Amino acid sequence: MSSxxxxxxxxxxxxxxxxxxxxNLSREEFAEIIGLSDYYVGQLERGERQMSLPVLVKIAKCLHISLDYLVFGKIPSAEPSVNEPHDNYTSLSDEELNELLGKCSSKELELIKKLIKVVLPYVNIE
Incomplete structure (x- = not known):
């Protein structure tokens, strides 16, 4: 890496x-998930625009990568564990989940499905 x-x-x-x-996200799907326009994401991917710190953070979180890797290409030496205890986590019952999903539009349900596909590879339940 240069200086x-x-x-x-x-x-x-x-x-x-x-x-x-x-x-396996299209540019349009990715843009929708992070709340940016497809056009803007395209400009970022081509290196035509410089993004703000909040956008960098949003992208890194969505892609499950560190800011150090995103900005400088540095691969972290140790990945944080996804299985660390979460004190604020409460489980949903099937009934609660069905009730929440029942309130969603078909477009919202499709987005939820895509989000689950993004997150599942990083969840390691033993």
């Missing part, structure tokens, strides 16, 4: 595209 002080937008965009594709 550049400015982030390389083209390299960041390439990492975004590669990680998005690993999750």
């Amino acid at each position: 550049r002080t400015e982030p390389d937008n083209k390299a960041i965009g390439q990492r975004i595209r590669a990680e998005r594709k690993k999750l």
Whole structure:
């Protein structure tokens, strides 16, 4: 890696595209999940735009990658565990889940399905 002080937008965009594709998300689906326009995501992936810190964080969280990797291409030495205890976690009963899903439109249900597909590979239930 060079000692550049400015982030390389083209390299960041390439990492975004590669990680998005690993999750089998279209650019449109990814843009919808992170709340940005498809056009803007395309500009980011081509390295044509520099994004704000909140956008960087949103993208890194969605793609399950570190900011260090996203910005500089540095692969972290140890991944945080997904199975760490969560004190604020409460389980939903099947009835509660069905009630919540029953209130969703077909478009919302499709988005939920895609979100589950993104998250499931990172959940390790023993």
